[in-house]
Amino acid sequence: MTTVPNADEKFVGIQISPISFLDEGVDTVLDTLQNRVGVNVLMLGTVSWLGLKTGRSISHALDGWPDHGVPEPFKMKGGAYFNPDPAYYSGTFIKDFRAKDPEFEGKDILEMVIKPAHDRGMKVFIELMEPFFKYTGHGSTNTVEIPNLAQAMEVDIFGRLGGDPSTSHPDYRNWILSMIEDQVRNYDIDGVMWCNERNSPLDTLIQGDAPGDFSTHARREALERGIDVEACRKALLNLYDFMQEAKSGKTFADGAFITFIRELLANPEALIWERFWLERNKDLDREIYGLVKWCKPTLSFGLNVWNRNHFNIFRRAQWPWEEQTLYADWVKPITYQHQSGEIFAKELSFFQKTILRDFSPEDVTGVLYSILGLSEAPYGEVIQKGMDPDTYVYGQCADAVRGVNGRAKVYMGLGIDAPRVRADQAKCTPDIAYRSVMATYRARGQGVVLAPNYASMHLTNLDGVAKALTELGLK
Known part of the structure; x- marks a missing residue:
């Protein structure tokens, strides 16, 4: 049975980059989204160096250009697309991060959008995703023009600088908090959506890379919690050696999976470090929630939750829904349905190269589907x-609704032309969009967020959303 919220509780959001408002005009974009689609909440990417968040389509080579906007690449530099207030950044060396894109010179995207949106009865949320500077496969820029950023980087088990800033580095962490407080206090926004997509040490090991964070600041925090940092580093080195042997095809008498469990039990300090890293990662989410509520207690705060959390057995255990209700008013599970087959296959490939290499992908897929509660096409398809929206979106929404247990709302993240990476990958259609919306409300979700970026969405596919909202009495 489909449950429809009251009209005054309607939440139909869309993630949108600043460039769309320049390409098409503020009034045109708002009128299109409100009148043609039925959107009433804008999730505006205000600070990013990722093309997925603040640029145009990053998969135009495969998908072609959408039926709106400017059909050419945007050579974005990235940064803040609002005007940062210097008063908020005394506690960080990251001070000059205003976007240098010539198209945005003299323009503040929040000043451009908030009043016209509010005049139409639409809400404006800021949308932010960490890591900010580097995200393989999502069109991130190669050069970030922030002096001394290398000094804030993570450090891996070999003492090498990693690819992302350390969230334990006070300058980086303070910058995140300052940048959010700046926007919350200085602009009449209606909410914040925060996304945290970092790989844990165990994630990194299974993917075949060297984990961190053994930077000076992270080490100090671990020592303050009574953790033997060097013992943890040595344990992770042992597991790293095993993963490299597994990837290289070494024969193990008891197979790769049993040997992995043996190595994990022999090196329990690795799990201590995993737990420490995980809690510090969650601490950042909690700190941001607390900051937002301290500044404006009634401001809405939600978590944009990585789809890897329901495709990876370890992450599924590490990120329970009930816990997240302690620091979120609502959650947005990412279910980019047409794209998700490739995401699942990619996640599986990490395990297939290491701890599950001795089993066929078809067999592993069946087992993982059973464990994770998925009922989808076989591995080869x-x-x-x-x-399928009727099983995948519905199932993930039902899981989230059950998990939050009334302590937070569930706004499903629905993929509308989410970027593809393969020519044979499933495409979005109006029917997929329509059925995804209907599945959300059938599973008792309270709203939807169309994602990941309006700049890559086809209006004809958004028409599928409009059809569903009309039938539900929400448009």
Whole structure:
């Protein structure tokens, strides 16, 4: 049975980059989204160096250009697309991060959008995703023009600088908090959506890379918690050696999976470091929630939750929904249905190269589907078919609703032309969009967020959303 919220509780959001308002004009974009689609909440990317968040389509080579906007690449530099107030950044060396894109010179995207949106009865949320500077496969820029950024980087088990800033480095952490406080206090926004997509040490090991964070500041925090940092580093080195042997094809008498469990039990300090890293990662989410509520207690705060959390057995255990209700008013599970087959296959490939290499992907897929509660196409077809809205979106929404247990709302993240990476990967269609919205409300979700970026969405696919909202009495 489909449950429809009251009209005054309607939440139909869309993630949108600043460039769309320049390409099409503020009034045109707002009128299109409100009148043609039925959107009433804008999730505006205000600070990013990622093309997925603040640029145009990053998969135009495969998908072609959408039926709106400017059909050419945007050579974005990235940064803040609002005017940062210097008064908020005394506690960090990251001070000059205003976007240098010539198209945005003299323009503040929040000043441009908030009043016209409010005049139409639409809400404006800021949308932010960490890591800010580097995200393989999502069109991130190669050069970030922030002096001394290298000094804030993570350090891996070999003492090498990593690819992302350390969230334990006070300058980086203070910058995140300052940048959010700046926007919350200085602009009449209606909410904040925060996304945290960092790989944990265990994630990194399974993917075949060297984990961190053994930077000076992270080490100090671990010592303050009574953790033997060097013992943890040595344990992770042992597991790293095993993963490299597994990837290289070494024969193990008891197979790779049993040997992995043996190595993990022999090196329990690795799990201590995993737990420490995980809690510090969650601490950042909690700190941001507390900051927002301290500044404006009634401001809405939600978590944009990585789809890897429901495709990876370890992350599924590490990120329970009930816990997240302690620091979120609502959650947005990412279920980019047509794209998700490839995401699942990619996640599986990490395990297949290491701890599950001795089993066929078909067999592993069946087992993981059973464990994770998925009922989708078999391994050999899931990339081409994607995941079905009536099972995947419905199932993930039902899981989230059950998990939050009334302590937070669930706004499903629905993929509308989410970027593809393969020509044979499933494409979005109006029917997929329509059925995804209907599945959300059938599973008792309270709203939807169309994602990941309006600049890459086809209006004809958004028409599928409009059709569903009309039938539900929400448009």
